Amino acid sequence: MIVIPQNLPSQVAPLTWLLGTWVGWGTQSSPEGSNLVTFEFDCQVVGEQVSTRLAVFNTDAVVEVDAQVGALEGIDLLPRSGVASEETAYWKVLKDTDGEDNYLQVTSASTDGIAGLWVGRVQGPRIRLLIDTAVHKEGAPAASLGERMLGLVNSDIFFNETLNTDKGDFVVSGRVARVEEAKPIETFEKE
DSSP: OOOOOTTOOGGGGGGGGGOEEEEEEEEEEETTEEEEEEEEEEEEEETTEEEEEEEEEEEOOOSOOOTTSOHHHHHHHSOEEEEEEEEEEEEEEEEOTTSOEEEEEEEEEETTSEEEEEEEEEOSSEEEEEEEEEEEOTTSOOEEEEEEEEEEETTEEEEEEEEEETTEEEEEEEEEEEEEOOOOOOOOOOO
């Protein structure tokens, strides 16, 4: 069930299904190989935007985890062994050329040393983003192409991100389940 926060700005209404704190598991692949990881995804309203924080944790996986295993069950099977990466992003919903509130601009920065501007669309409980511009710190992978897809399926968010870089392809995919509803939205009195 989706709980709509009181005083939700209409500009972020298309992203209501993302709000809250989510946890789950999945895989992370790079040119060096692939491994099982766990995730924390937090999505809150900040002004007329949405702020997200995605933390990816390495695991000491000694078990095979079937792809059908649920988000919460997967977390229990995969003990964390450290932070792999973390990203903070701000999502803004804009009107498209047809006047629909479904065009997205997302700015992000990660501990991997990559900052990006993503553009895309939200259509119901589905999002597709493409990287428009990316910059990187010295030594970090230089992203030339990138795509993110998120979708709500049976109350879980399934997602996939692919970055094509000068150091090879990096892919993160998984599923997360909501464990907390969105925090109350702070309002300010107008002077």
